[in-house]
Amino acid sequence: MTRADRGAQALGIPGGVLMERASVGMSRAILDSFGPLAGRRVLVAAGGGNNGGDGFVIARELYRAGADVAVFATKDEYGGDAAVNLDVLRNLAVRLVGRDAFSEELAGADLVVDALLGTGFEGEVRGDLSGLIREINDAAAPVVAVDVPSGVNGSTGEVEGPAVRADLTVCAHAAKVGCVVSPGGDHAGRVEVVDIGIPPEAEVEAATTWTDAASLRGVVPRRTGAAHKYSAGSLLIVAGSSSATGATVMVGRGAQRAGCGIVFVVTSESAAHRVDAALTEALVSGAPEDGDGLMSGDAVEHILGMSERASAIVLGPAAGVGEGGRRLVEGILNGTDLPILLDADAITNLPGPGALAARSGPTVITPHAGELGRLLGTGAKEVSARRLSSARRTAEESRSCVLLKGTDTLVAEGERVAVNSTGTHALATAGTGDVLSGVIGALLSRGADPYDAARTGAWAHGRAAELWLERTGRPVESMVATDLFEYLPEAFAELL
Numbered sequence: 364m365t366r367a368d369r370g371a372q373a374l375g376i377p378g379g380v381l382m383e384r385a386s387v388g389m390s391r392a393i394l395d396s397f398g399p400l401a402g403r404r405v406l407v408a409a410g411g412g413n414n415g416g417d418g419f420v421i422a423r424e425l426y427r428a429g430a431d432v433a434v435f436a437t438k439d440e441y442g443g444d445a446a447v448n449l450d451v452l453r454n455l456a457v458r459l460v461g462r463d464a465f466s467e468e469l470a471g472a473d474l475v476v477d478a479l480l481g482t483g484f485e486g487e488v489r490g491d492l493s494g495l496i497r498e499i500n501d502a503a504a505p506v507v508a509v510d511v512p513s514g515v516n517g518s519t520g521e522v523e524g525p526a527v528r529a530d531l532t533v534c535a536h537a538a539k540v541g542c543v544v545s546p547g548g549d550h551a552g553r554v555e556v557v558d559i560g561i562p563p564e565a566e567v568e569a570a571t572t573w574t575d576a577a578s579l580r581g582v583v584p585r586r587t588g589a590a591h592k593y594s595a596g597s598l599l600i601v602a603g604s605s606s607a608t609g610a611t612v613m614v615g616r617g618a619q620r621a622g623c624g625i626v627f628v629v630t631s632e633s634a635a636h637r638v639d640a641a642l643t644e645a646l647v648s649g650a651p652e653d654g655d656g657l658m659s660g661d662a663v664e665h666i667l668g669m670s671e672r673a674s675a676i677v678l679g680p681a682a683g684v685g686e687g688g689r690r691l692v693e694g695i696l697n698g699t700d701l702p703i704l705l706d707a708d709a710i711t712n713l714p715g716p717g718a719l720a721a722r723s724g725p726t727v728i729t730p731h732a733g734e735l736g737r738l739l740g741t742g743a744k745e746v747s748a749r750r751l752s753s754a755r756r757t758a759e760e761s762r763s764c765v766l767l768k769g770t771d772t773l774v775a776e777g778e779r780v781a782v783n784s785t786g787t788h789a790l791a792t793a794g795t796g797d798v799l800s801g802v803i804g805a806l807l808s809r810g811a812d813p814y815d816a817a818r819t820g821a822w823a824h825g826r827a828a829e830l831w832l833e834r835t836g837r838p839v840e841s842m843v844a845t846d847l848f849e850y851l852p853e854a855f856a857e858l859l
């Protein structure tokens with residue numbers, strides 16, 4: 364955002380013009396959501412930087428729309444465009460209130476505009492601002508955040524202290540990363556973006572992008588008329604144990620619905636016949652298992668033999684944690700250059716992210732915060748607090764593609780991070796992660812590169828859940844992971 368802003372100003376567009384356009388657009392969005400505001404009481408809380416300057420312009424626009432506007436400004440003296448716009452308020456009948464009147468104004472407000480801190484903020488909120496933020500969060504009125512909820516780091520989504528909880532966040536030019544990546548994203552409410560007139564010449568390529576359907580056009584590999592089942596994608600799934608077959612079945616069915624031409628499964632030998640019965644179209648074989656019914660290190664030879672017929676591998680779901688599992692993962696990683704997706708127990712069986720760095724074949728790992736916390740040795744809490752940097756760091760140390768699951772699934776590879784746009788909390792049910800592994804595995808087997816396979820898979824998986832909700836009208840709580848299979852084809856159809 365800073366680079367785009369500088370670029371626009373270098374082209375001769377004054378900063379004040381950008382502020383004006385941003386704030387007029389934001390005011391329109393506010394009126395669309397909360398208007399008409401004639402006669403309603405609006406409190407604008409404005410901080411000391413340009414976010415506060417936006418707040419002054421919004422105050423003027425809502426005043427023009429007939430609202431009874433009060434403005435609390437944290438500073439006595441302003442500079443630049445903010446000062447200009449504060450002067451305008453002084454010339455109008457807009458009430459400027461002090462700290463002593465803030466709480467009372469807040470109690471009587473029908474709408475609160477949070478323009479305290481924007482993209483210039485990082486770290487923990489200092490001084491009296493934390494008190495203001497707490498008061499805003501305790502107030503009954505709905506809250507609109509300007510550009511980013513105050514207290515949220517706009518570049519990372521990290522929240523280190525008190526932060527505004529908004530009903531609507533209006534962003535200038537583009538959704539700020541902090542409005543979509545958790546935990547900041549959980550503070551933003553609905554996010555709307557307003558055009559502020561930055562010309563294409565000033566656009567910059569963002570390292571963090573939003574995976575929507577448009578960003579995936581042309582990315583999904585297509586099956587041609589000359590295809591046979593192997594060229595259409597041949598996936599080897601190494602999963603499950605004597606006592607756990609469901610995960611394996613869900614990976615397999617997810618892969619089939621994501622267009623894989625042929626699915627091979629290797630599982631513990633005592634479970635193979637049950638998986639075979641459940642996966643009609645797949646070729647299932649059993650591998651040596653230990654006393655606990657988990658595939659043992661001795662299974663490596665059989666798996667590598669099977670891998671000669673595959674174009675990608677999914678390794679891990681319900682395969683078990685322990686010494687045998689560690690040998691299994693190590694043996695497969697060292698034994699083949701095929702694209703591999705490691706999920707669940709295969710991630711837990713890794714000694715650390717560095718264990719993947721030496722691989723020459725493409726590698727994807729799909730941890731949730733708990734699994735990534737174990738892999739990094741930092742714990743789930745730390746990963747959840749710093750999702751973007753945790754995913755980035757893991758991608759760098761593992762030289763792999765990292766998909767970090769959550770409400771805002773992130774896909775990180777090299778310098779790039781994609782934030783998934785689909786999904787619903789209906790997915791918070793056991794087994795949905797297994798389906799995701801199958802979908803991404805299928806895309807790898809069909810020739811997609813890891814980054815595209817992971818972000819396309821996440822998008823289609825989330826979209827399938829949305830379609831289930833839309834089509835069935837059932838409550839989110841009643842979804843089970845296998846419901847996704849029926850809607851995956853329709854989700855993919857939207858990308859083709």
Ligand SMILES: NC(=O)C1=CN([C@@H]2O[C@H](COP(=O)(O)OP(=O)(O)OC[C@H]3O[C@@H](n4cnc5c(N)ncnc54)[C@H](OP(=O)(O)O)[C@@H]3O)[C@@H](O)[C@H]2O)[C@@H](O)CC1
Nearest residue numbers: 368381382385411412413414480481482483487488489510
């Ligand atoms: N294209 C654009 O870029 C456009 C940008 N626009 C708008 O400008 C916003 C960015 O403005 P910005 O750069 O002035 O920063 P901003 O968010 O107001 O913060 C600075 C203030 O925060 C304070 N502060 C900082 N850290 C703090 C802490 N830990 N704890 C407490 N306080 C802290 C700091 O205080 P100080 O350090 O000076 O004491 C200073 O007062 C952007 O989000 C958008 O709304 C639009 O007008 C359209 C064009």
Ligand SMILES: Nc1ncnc2c1ncn2[C@@H]1O[C@H](COP(=O)(O)OP(=O)(O)O)[C@@H](O)[C@H]1O
Nearest residue numbers: 768769770786787788790791793794795796797
């Ligand atoms: N609240 C939520 N909103 C959106 N997606 C969610 C939510 N909760 C879980 N998910 C998604 O559901 C899947 C759960 O995966 P995981 O925890 O590995 O499940 P399992 O291991 O039981 O298969 C992930 O893709 C995750 O992103």
Ligand SMILES: [K+]
Nearest residue numbers: 480509511513
């Ligand atoms: K703000």
